[in-house]
Amino acid sequence: MVRVLVTGGAGFIGHNLALYLADRGYDVVVYDSLERASKLGVIKVRKKGIPVIVGDVRDEGKLKSSLRDVDVVVHAAAYVDVEESFRKPLMYFNNNVLGTFSTVKCSVESNVGFVVYLSSAAVYGEPKYLPIDEKHPLEPISPYGLSKLMGEYVLNFYSRVYGLKYAILRIFNVYGPGQTGSYAGVVSKFIKRVKKGLPPIIYGDGFQTRDFIYVDDVSEAIRLVIEKRVCDVFNVASGKEISINRLAEIILKISRLEIKPIYEAARPGDIGHSVADISKIVKVLGFKPKVCLESGLRKLLNITYLDTV
Numbered sequence: 583m584v585r586v587l588v589t590g591g592a593g594f595i596g597h598n599l600a601l602y603l604a605d606r607g608y609d610v611v612v613y614d615s616l617e618r619a620s621k622l623g624v625i626k627v628r629k630k631g632i633p634v635i636v637g638d639v640r641d642e643g644k645l646k647s648s649l650r651d652v653d654v655v656v657h658a659a660a661y662v663d664v665e666e667s668f669r670k671p672l673m674y675f676n677n678n679v680l681g682t683f684s685t686v687k688c689s690v691e692s693n694v695g696f697v698v699y700l701s702s703a704a705v706y707g708e709p710k711y712l713p714i715d716e717k718h719p720l721e722p723i724s725p726y727g728l729s730k731l732m733g734e735y736v737l738n739f740y741s742r743v744y745g746l747k748y749a750i751l752r753i754f755n756v757y758g759p760g761q762t763g764s765y766a767g768v769v770s771k772f773i774k775r776v777k778k779g780l781p782p783i784i785y786g787d788g789f790q791t792r793d794f795i796y797v798d799d800v801s802e803a804i805r806l807v808i809e810k811r812v813c814d815v816f817n818v819a820s821g822k823e824i825s826i827n828r829l830a831e832i833i834l835k836i837s838r839l840e841i842k843p844i845y846e847a848a849r850p851g852d853i854g855h856s857v858a859d860i861s862k863i864v865k866v867l868g869f870k871p872k873v874c875l876e877s878g879l880r881k882l883l884n885i886t887y888l889d890t891v
């Protein structure tokens with residue numbers, strides 16, 4: 583049985599991934615400081631019998647003792663709030679870059695066979711062309727994006743110098759159950775307000791576009807890369823572009839609410855348009871996103887299990 587340790591495994595993507603892998607026969611361990619965990623996610627993970635080790639990835643002693651007999655590390659632990667990263671760039675550098683350094687160093691020293699790094703579309707910055715493929719220039723426009731890119735360099739270094747086997751997944755906008763509080767993405771924020779009968783708040787004119795992917799599709803992409811152990815960089819997204827105005831419209835339609843969104847000033851670090859070219863992951867790993875946006879949103883609106891509600 584493949585033993586997988588998920589750093590940040592109590593967070594939004596991490597706990598959904600831990601449950602997904604456990605359901606498919608993997609031996610999963612969660613390692614998380616719990617600082618920004620999904621409380622309901624942690625309950626679900628523990629209920630499933632998945633061990634939760636409470637620790638910071640920068641605590642080398644604790645992490646190394648947790649890595650005995652681990653075959654694969656999925657590194658999801660990070661701070662993920664773009665807006666906060668502008669206010670506290672050093673905190674993002676410290677947690678995300680040093681956290682990745684420590685995770686990778688400890689993995690190499692513990693003979694972990696494969697590391698999957700959850701990177702972000704934020705490493706690309708403002709798109710120079712669409713759809714964004716993996717060869718797109720890497721010019722992040724937020725301290726968060728920079729910290730994720732520096733993490734990629736750490737993996738690359740450990741691979742060249744110490745023979746680390748790794749994959750980088752550049753994930754676009756993820757939505758699904760268990761997205762936490764103020765760090766949640768736009769989908770969870772809209773749903774939180776709509777469930778209270780309040781209009782969604784749109785920053786900017788709403789014509790900006792994003793590429794949304796349901797969290798179980800992200801988990802499947804991670805499972806595929808674990809199975810095939812392909813050492814490469816992949817975009818993980820739906821490959822479909824949708825405007826924030828359209829997103830709000832669909833959520834309001836499903837909720838049968840006859841209200842209009844509120845518009846506020848655009849935020850720094852927000853790019854204009856984004857959509858991924860996913861042909862590489864489709865071709866190399868056989869990945870196929872299963873959940874279309876409308877059915878994903880329907881699922882989410884019917885789920886009571888949302889930390890944000």
Ligand SMILES: NC(=O)c1ccc[n+]([C@@H]2O[C@H](COP(=O)([O-])OP(=O)(O)OC[C@H]3O[C@@H](n4cnc5c(N)ncnc54)[C@H](O)[C@@H]3O)[C@@H](O)[C@H]2O)c1
Binds near residue numbers: 589594754
């Ligand atoms: N959510 C998205 O749309 C998205 C998109 C692209 C990439 N990603 C990447 O996916 C990963 C997971 O994101 P998420 O949305 O689940 O975030 P999240 O904030 O919900 O989860 C992150 C988890 O990591 C933990 N953590 C943070 N720093 C830690 C540390 N030093 N040691 C141990 N645990 C620590 C937190 O407690 C939290 O449980 C991140 O690396 C993020 O950059 C997320």
